[in-house]
Amino acid sequence: MKHAIRLALIVATSLGAGTLALAEGDHGLDLSTLPEPGSVAYADGLAAWDNIHDVVTHPRCLNCHVGENDTPLWGTPEEPDRIHGMAINAGDSRIGAETLSCNACHQTSTRPNSVPHAAPHTGMDWQLAPVEFQWTHRTSAEICAQMRDPVQNGGRDAAGLIEHILHDAELIGFITWSFDPGAGRDPAPGSLQAHLEDMAIWTAAGMPCPAG
Numbered sequence: 417m418k419h420a421i422r423l424a425l426i427v428a429t430s431l432g433a434g435t436l437a438l439a440e441g442d443h444g445l446d447l448s449t450l451p452e453p454g455s456v457a458y459a460d461g462l463a464a465w466d467n468i469h470d471v472v473t474h475p476r477c478l479n480c481h482v483g484e485n486d487t488p489l490w491g492t493p494e495e496p497d498r499i500h501g502m503a504i505n506a507g508d509s510r511i512g513a514e515t516l517s518c519n520a521c522h523q524t525s526t527r528p529n530s531v532p533h534a535a536p537h538t539g540m541d542w543q544l545a546p547v548e549f550q551w552t553h554r555t556s557a558e559i560c561a562q563m564r565d566p567v568q569n570g571g572r573d574a575a576g577l578i579e580h581i582l583h584d585a586e587l588i589g590f591i592t593w594s595f596d597p598g599a600g601r602d603p604a605p606g607s608l609q610a611h612l613e614d615m616a617i618w619t620a621a622g623m624p625c626p627a628g
Contacts, residue, residue, distance in 0.1 A: 443585035445609055450616040453574065461621020464614040468563075469556045471611055474604040476594035480544050481551035486510065488544060489552070493602055510544040518542035526588045529598025536597060539588035546570075560625035574619035581612050 456464075471477060475491035479500075482488060486507055488500040507514035523537030548568050551559050562568045563577070572580060584591040585608060594604040595611070604611075618624070 443582045445582065445585055445612055449613055450578075451620040453620050454622075456617050456621035458621055458624050461618050461624045462626060464617035464621070465556075465560055465624065465626065467606065467614040468611070468618060469559065471594070471604045471606065471614075472551055472559060472563075473556075474594070475602065476597055476604045477591075478551055480590070481549055482544060483550045483552060484547055486544065486547075506544045510546065511541070518544075529593070529596075529601075531598070532600035534598075536593065536601070538590055538593040540584075540590060555628065557626050557628040560623075564623040564625065574623060577615055577619060578612070581608070581615060 472481070475489065475493060475496055478496065479489040479491050486505050488504060488506060489496070490498045490500045492498065504512070505515060506512045506518060512518045512520070519542055521535040522542035523535060524539065524541050525537040526539045527537060529536055549562070549570075551562075554562070566572060566576075569577070570580075581591055583589075591611070592608055595606070595608045597603055606614075
């Protein structure tokens, strides 16, 4: 049985009916390269985590994974802590419902982001990540522990973390956009395919975390 089919069955078993169709759906990603759970050495899992950490702490991801101040960032690799302009605050709703909706400027659309510095758009409604998913001002060990904890990662087990990427790719969502944000924006390092593979390697190794 091919790795892709094994992964799809693992995801379907872990997350319930309908997930098998998602894992084999129109996400455009190659599942045949993904390792089987338990087949990856601990050290290789840690190396994959380093790659994951490089992605999630890049401004394309970090800008919306902020803390309880509900203020998105306009960070760049050179200035990662730069605050979003126009005094934007997404509020407790994390979508700006209390003041100015994120979607007032950030569009929900799968059109290419081809105009430099124009308001970005993805196939998902724009919002900050839940405050439990804060990555700003966190160490690699802290983010790793958070990502492997279902209480802090949206209830996801190892298969659920893989499914999260596949689902995002189907929608052309935020993870997908981070690797191809369009003209005038620095993309996250690597590619969506490489990120999927690193996540599969890390989870197959038992989700090891670096020392604090």
